[in-house]
Amino acid sequence: MEYNLKTPLKKEDIEKLNAGDIVYISGEILTARDEAHARILEMGDNKEALPFSLEGAVIYHCGPLMQQTENGWKVVSAGPTTSGRMSKMTPPLLKAHNVRAIIGKGGMKGVADALKNGSVYLAYTGGCAALAAELIKEVKAVYWLDLGMPEAVWVLRVEKFGPLIVGIDVKGKDIFAEVREKAQKQLEKQG
Amino acid sequence: MSTKISRESFIRSIADLLRKTETELPDDVVNAIRKAEAAEENQVAKFQLRAILKNLEIAKKHRVPMCQDTGIMIFFAEIGSEFQPGFDLEAAIREAVILATAEIPLRPNAVDPLTRKNSGNNTGVGIPDIHWKIVPGNQLKITAAPKGAGSENMSSLRMFNPTETGSIKNFVLETIVNAGGMPCPPLTIGIGIGGSFDAAARLAKESLLEPLDAPIEGLEREIFEAVNALGIGCMGLGGSTTALAVRVKKAHCHTASLPVAVNIQCWANRHASVVFGGMSNGI
Numbered sequence: 395m396e397y398n399l400k401t402p403l404k405k406e407d408i409e410k411l412n413a414g415d416i417v418y419i420s421g422e423i424l425t426a427r428d429e430a431h432a433r434i435l436e437m438g439d440n441k442e443a444l445p446f447s448l449e450g451a452v453i454y455h456c457g458p459l460m461q462q463t464e465n466g467w468k469v470v471s472a473g474p475t476t477s478g479r480m481s482k483m484t485p486p487l488l489k490a491h492n493v494r495a496i497i498g499k500g501g502m503k504g505v506a507d508a509l510k511n512g513s514v515y516l517a518y519t520g521g522c523a524a525l526a527a528e529l530i531k532e533v534k535a536v537y538w539l540d541l542g543m544p545e546a547v548w549v550l551r552v553e554k555f556g557p558l559i560v561g562i563d564v565k566g567k568d569i570f571a572e573v574r575e576k577a578q579k580q581l582e583k584q585g
Numbered sequence: 586m587s588t589k590i591s592r593e594s595f596i597r598s599i600a601d602l603l604r605k606t607e608t609e610l611p612d613d614v615v616n617a618i619r620k621a622e623a624a625e626e627n628q629v630a631k632f633q634l635r636a637i638l639k640n641l642e643i644a645k646k647h648r649v650p651m652c653q654d655t656g657i658m659i660f661f662a663e664i665g666s667e668f669q670p671g672f673d674l675e676a677a678i679r680e681a682v683i684l685a686t687a688e689i690p691l692r693p694n695a696v697d698p699l700t701r702k703n704s705g706n707n708t709g710v711g712i713p714d715i716h717w718k719i720v721p722g723n724q725l726k727i728t729a730a731p732k733g734a735g736s737e738n739m740s741s742l743r744m745f746n747p748t749e750t751g752s753i754k755n756f757v758l759e760t761i762v763n764a765g766g767m768p769c770p771p772l773t774i775g776i777g778i779g780g781s782f783d784a785a786a787r788l789a790k791e792s793l794l795e796p797l798d799a800p801i802e803g804l805e806r807e808i809f810e811a812v813n814a815l816g817i818g819c820m821g822l823g824g825s826t827t828a829l830a831v832r833v834k835k836a837h838c839h840t841a842s843l844p845v846a847v848n849i850q851c852w853a854n855r856h857a858s859v860v861f862g863g864m865s866n867g868i
Binding site (some may be wrong): 414461475519520541578 | 622628629632633636638639640641643644647649650651652653654655656690691692693703735738755758759761765766767768811813815816817818819820821822823851853
């Protein structure tokens with residue numbers, strides 16, 4: 395199945411998605427990778443309010459290449475980064491905030507339970523940065539530029555951003571885990 | 586025949602070479618991805634391979650980097666023993682990297698390994714990483730091969746006992762299974778066998794530059810077929826193309842050792858060359 399979703403995402407938007415479905419997202423998405431995840435968690439621990447809202451949000455694991463022009467920031471290249479690095483920080487982040495979707499590449503280990511009933515993992519084709527940049531229509535805001543260009547939180551307005559493949563759905567079905575398991579079995583057979 | 590080139594035109598050429606490398610893939614790599622898309626029966630994988638091909642079209646047309654990870658700057662240089670540049674080539678390459686970083690632009694990726702402080706211009710201690718080889722003749726050939734971290738991070742090296750040649754294939758497969766979707770398959774897998782600890786890694790990296798459409802046999806074929814039978818597929822979501830190609834390079838090694846290195850390359854097997862001097866002077 396193919397779906398077009400608009401942000402902020404509601405729970406019912408993602409409940410209908412099954413692993414393997416194709417999704418396109420329009421609206422706002424926020425980039426966050428290692429350092430931004432660490433800061434979100436740290437601020438939560440200190441009971442500090444975030445400067446942006448994660449309610450119904452879509453987090454994009456992306457360290458974009460941006461260019462500052464006279465008219466503000468321009469996206470040059472913005473493909474997904476390896477989600478595996480954020481695997482440990484994601485369950486506490488999802489516990490504290492109603493993030494409805496995570497976009498990344500390569501899948502995540504041990505997050506299916508944390509996603510269950512509330513969020514989905516959407517796989518974007520790794521390296522497809524020029525394609526992604528075309529679908530990002532506007533840089534709406536940037537937070538935490540002190541972390542550096544790739545690690546800052548960029549709020550982006552996107553149109554029909556995708557194709558995204560539902561890698562882990564709300565029922566806990568995880569294509570990456572299934573493929574990994576099969577590959578492991580095949581390896582044992584061949585070895 | 587004079588081998589003189591101006592420092593300015595050399596810097597310009599290297600910066601142009603980097604733009605070409607970052608914005609378009611060699612024909613053999615694009616053809617391998619096209620072939621994979623045509624042969625793929627898994628719909629999820631097919632969809633992604635199409636996205637990759639569309640991404641390549643956009644990057645080439647608009648002359649923008651195909652991937653936001655524009656890599657760490659690696660050059661392979663073959664310098665003719667009669668080639669006389671008349672200026673410091675390494676310093677000029679470094680200047681070209683700084684120029685290209687601002688101009689294309691490239692993401693500044695070079696950081697101090699411990700403080701993690703970013704130099705901001707893709708240069709630093711040992712970066713750009715330039716491998717020099719002296720060859721006969723009066724030409725200078727420079728190949729740029731920027732390498733992204735996603736695939737590099739999943740690469741591996743093991744020192745085997747000399748009698749363990751039969752374990753090489755399994756080591757490669759283990760490395761690929763462990764990597765899963767993280768290094769952005771479909772991959773080119775470079776394998777260096779022999780040499781020494783560092784030479785094996787160099788061989789593995791160099792083998793990624795070999796044409797992907799060359800016929801394969803022996804160990805290359807055996808590993809290629811075994812890797813694709815794993816079913817990891819495009820981006821680890823399943824399918825029949827985990828590797829576009831497997832390339833093996835060997836060197837003699839010490840009788841007591843057997844180093845084996847696996848250098849993983851994502852689908853964006855970026856590399857291009859420029860030749861100076863002799864009859865040629867362009868990309």
